[in-house]
Amino acid sequence: MEDKDLQRLTEEISLAFFKVPFQHNATFNPRLKTTGGRYLTSTSNIEINKKYYDALGIEELVGIIKHELCHYHLHIRGRGYKHRDQDFRKLLKEVGAPRFCTPIHTASTKPKAFRIYKCVDCQQIYKRIRKVNTIKYRCGKCRGKLEEMQKNVDIKE
Incomplete structure (x- = not known):
């Protein structure tokens, strides 16, 4: 899977689960070590750790994208987008996004x-x-x- 495939998948998930288009960039970031993905508030872009896709497959990737899209859509609307916010936790449940990603064991986590x-x-x-x-x-x-x-x-x- 390449960045353009990730972008297309993210846009599809956004429309299917959130009913709002994703209008920024979703890319793989090979420097991420301890997290499945991250939402950048400064640019509204999403970065995903490709190791999670390689190790755990497409279902885990979809869960990570849903999680990051929860941050994205709440931040764009000016609502509570942080992990501790009730808006964020409520939206996670509504779309079936995981609160945490499944840990993968790599050389850096030994x-x-x-x-x-x-x-x-x-x-x-x-x-x-x-x-x-x-x-x-x-x-x-x-x-x-x-x-x-x-x-x-x-x-x-």
Whole structure:
């Protein structure tokens, strides 16, 4: 699917579900990492993450487009278009748009490894993703010396 196909699909969904034409641009944005799409209030354009279409198919793409069109049509009319607004939540239900997109697991969403540090004096444990300079930094509880216990332990949260 290319940008012109996405534009046509977005215009069709807008007419079918909202009964109002979509008069701006819908494009794929390869830089989106953690979201299915976004509505740009400054230009009224919609950007979609192509990875969601590739991984989950056309139905997920249609859901993301409906969600972004809810933002679009409410913003154009001057009504509450943000996630917390009642107008937005009501319109989501009316058109059957998802509030959140289905998460896809990519290399950028894998759990990060972290390091475990322990205070020599009070035994306080610290988990950090970045390496801590144990000469420069001390325990926040008792000001004792820190020592590294384990490296590269996977986070399971």
